[in-house]
Amino acid sequence: MNSTFGPLIEATSTRFRLFAPEAATVSLEIDGAGPVAMDKGADGFFTATVDGLEAGTRYRFRLGEGQAGLAVPDPASRGQAEDADGWSLVPAPPPSRAPGPSRPWHEAIIAEVHVGTATPEGTFRALIDRLDHYRDAGFTVIELLPVADFAGRRNWGYDGVLLYAPDTAYGTPEDLRALIDAAHERGLGMMLDVVYNHFGPSGNYLPLYAKSFFREDIDTPWGPAIDLENPIVRAFFSENAAYWLAEFGFDGLRFDAVHALATTGAETFLREIAAACRAVKPDAWLVLENHDNIAGWMTRDEPLYDAQWNDDWHHAFHVLASGERTGYYAPYARDPVAAAGRALSEGFVFQGEPYPGEGGQPRGTVSTELAPDAFVAFAQNHDHIGNRPLGDRLAASLAPEWLAFLRFVLMLSPAIPLLFQGEEALLSQPFPFFCDFEGDLAEAVRNGRRSEFADFFDAHGESFPDPLSEATFISAKLKAEDFRTPQARAELDIFRRLADERRRLVWPLAASFYRGSELSRSGEALRVAWHFNAGTLVMVLNGGRQAATLDPMTGIAGMPAGASTGGVIHEAEGKLTLGPFAAAVWSLAPA
Template sequence: MHPLFGPLPLDGGVEFRIHAPDAGTVELVIDDVAHPTTRDPFGYSKVFVPGVAAGTAYAFRVDGREVADPAARAQESDVMGRSLVVDPSLFGRNKRLGRRWADMVIAEVHVGTVTPEGTFRALIDRLDHYVDAGFTAIELLPINGFPGRRNWGYDGVLLFAPANAYGTPEDLVALVDAAHQRGLSIYCDVVYNHFGPVGNFIPTYDKGFFDSSLKTPWGAAIDFTREMVRRFFIENALMWVDGYGFDGLRFDAVHAYFGEGRAPFLRELAEEMSALSPKPHLILENDDNLADLLERDSHQEAVRFHAQWNDDIHHAIHVLTTGEHESYYAAYAGDPSADLARALSEGFVYQGEPSSNRDGAPRGQPSGHLPPTAFIAFAQNHDQIGNRPFGDRLTEIASLEAVALARFLVLLSPQIPLLFMGEEFATKRRFPFFCDFEGDLAEAVRKGRKEEFGAFSGFAGSDIPDPLSMETFESAKIDWSELSDADAQEALETTRRLLSIRRRLVVPRIASAYRGAERALERGVIRVRWSFEAGSLTMVLNPTGDDALLAFGPEARASAGGEPAATTGVVSLTDTGIGLGPWSAAAWAGR
């Protein structure tokens, strides 16, 4: 079937259409010539224009106001400019790699700051770095059209158009192709829970797109009970995956899909994605911890979604390594070692227990039956760095030994590892929040950031970076010259070494059927053993600042696999146990 949204190339021209049931008059404007549209019974205003070539600029004039096509495939400038017709033969050129999910090691990347130029083409020149470091996939923060020239991407408005600041659709096709040529999978983060605050005119001509009875932090909620609305986002997902050739998508903040339409939307989305061959990898961010979205079939294949970002494991790691326990970290402050042990062995920490982050309401579903590959582990990501007042990374707020332990468990646990750009070489660059708004909205963002952090000890009255300034944006860019430093080279070599061990010992086991896990906790020291059809994995961690001695003698070590496959910190083996210095760990791979 033809897509319902965006320009539709037909013989001799293009049919332009927009779903605008609440508009009075709708015209298409090309070269300042207005073409009247006709409205069909379903609320779509359409007009066929012969002889339209790729690169033609157009806009819709709705009740006298010019607006961009909400499903435009490209823009002349940002979201407030005119849309562009894109050559339809551009789509479908790249085919997905079809790599196993168990092979994935993900680098999260922001296109605008990972290189000095901040473009799709410039990123191509850095892909070899990620391959050499041991990554098998890169995941792009949202690249859809946003207001201004700089943004994290979560203020997206034109969800079908790659941000003009990063390049053209042709440039994006080249990036995906270049990644695939190197054997790198490439994922894209998509935001279906809200639109940005500037340039979204849908509410003026399609009021039913939103449900005004459901309030969100961004205004009225998107109404997923409407089939047309669900189709809009499903077609968007299909464009990124089947059109550009992305190997998968990460769905931002699924817990913010409000209302009764969430369940049918997620079901339909997963069904259409799963019908593609090879199947794309579907990744969730979901604070609700809904294990039923991650269920596997009898062959351990994901039924709907492949994995969820495991915020629980991050929060436990963060509390342990930094001692911070304010805001949402308060829910992990009671016994963070126990929380980390549970997150490693069962996935979620909160599996239906009351959470202080939800005013004592229960959160989550039981997840211990799920394989570790249903979870993505990380010690840092764009949110957990960038939503700090100064955008400081773990290397600034934790000891080197604690950071090394966090890296060790993320890269060698059987969960799927994710590192934020530059983390692989312990970059010293911060990643502060930035955007590019004007006028009252810009001032509101400045004020909101200061108020957000005013209650945090250590930050009250602090002069946090101005999120609107070019200086803040430039400060977030990766400084690749750091790689000439000995410390950066040492960190990068450690990343390579651990990922080499992962490929050799961890991946073959997690690619087989999961048999379950067991854990033990003794004075803050964690021991977890995971069993798979192809063998076992064992990890012993001392996430404390004290020396520890764990009863783990030769017989237990032989069962785990003999000598440790990897260690970090000070680890000593005796006839009766294992000595672990502060922030030390050991990992084994056994039969």
């Protein structure tokens, strides 16, 4: 693919490019050779062409005159020799990519995976050996947390600074391509989480020579906002998104926190980035994380994006199951049953209503016409585990009947289900926040984490995980034997059956045109009907601690459920009695 940034491999030479409008002079340094002066163009790019360089040759840029200038990596490096602030590597010409499995989006069952903790080794190559597990469990897609190069040896991935370079802690670009190829051989799609709302706090040198990347007058939690009014800046990120699809063979991308794109130009950027991705892979799966709940990005008339992560679904069901009502759960605590019903039947809970967590400002837009697969649903993910003080999973605190209820509803409602690595076996290993910074930044992160959970730290200081400690990182690692305990095997069998039931009950309906939903409620119990051209999916569920009775519904009176959990009893006159934490689902032929 054509690229504006990073090294350009030509027939016998390599053309180096650096966007550095604020720099007076820049020289190219090749490891073991003298500096090469770079020419500055009117567009702010410095360029130099060098003949005869082999793949793997180390290079970097030096700002200013002589050795007194600062040496910096290529911000569009395709791979680093060591850490993010060291030498960049001349890449090999990208190999041609075989297409991934041809699978429609409604068939996605997603495993969210962090490369560094999914195996003891924490590498792309080691993860290849775990692919059979994900396939055999019933997943169809693996979504990697961000892999862009970050400072240090460990990180969640959301502190990336070299967005074109897979982090060396996980392996080489060739190792990542091997992982994607191995997944495709097993029929698994591969997605990547990408972060374009900020750079990490260590290893980002762009402010020194490309101030126009940022708006000093607009602050964000990570510092000055990225300036998306600047077309060069938009191109840097749009080309990056297309690069992962074209040169590595990813089948889709998840765009982190686009609501945090803080400058004018964000809407233009989201349109451009979708177009850039579709240009290289027309059927790429493109998914947003957007707390603003803007349904328009997924409309049927102009579906620039396939889906959005639905935090509303998570928050409503988390309150229902756990009883937690503070922080970002508070807006869903007034009536969690109603919130859960709306999340199931319409997608967003807040569709323009005042949002208590934001001073009563309206949040969201109407989502009733969107098909269920325009939403990615989850009972937990990396954020909602890792942003807890101990990084504890639901399996560490919820009763088994609640866990069974949540997993049933997640897997057999027609939204796209996502589970965090190990959740398929209900593993209880934590996933606490961790990073590997140094000096004052390390202490600031440590103190900030303690301050965020001050009450918890005061009461449990010794058990509070230090985000800078390697032990915290190691505590999150999954081992193959974790999945071989009797309990894990039993839970995996249940998950496999749910995945099979989803294939049988949900996929044939979701493949057809969506016509809308109906929702009814009786006490703590809900009945949802999703209507498709191919038929209707009906789910009844009781998230209460007492039995509940539902009035009859045409089509399911006396008809055995396609699948169920908990106690579901057919009463006289077609009524249904659901035990606590019970749910059932029917797939009905079209009327």
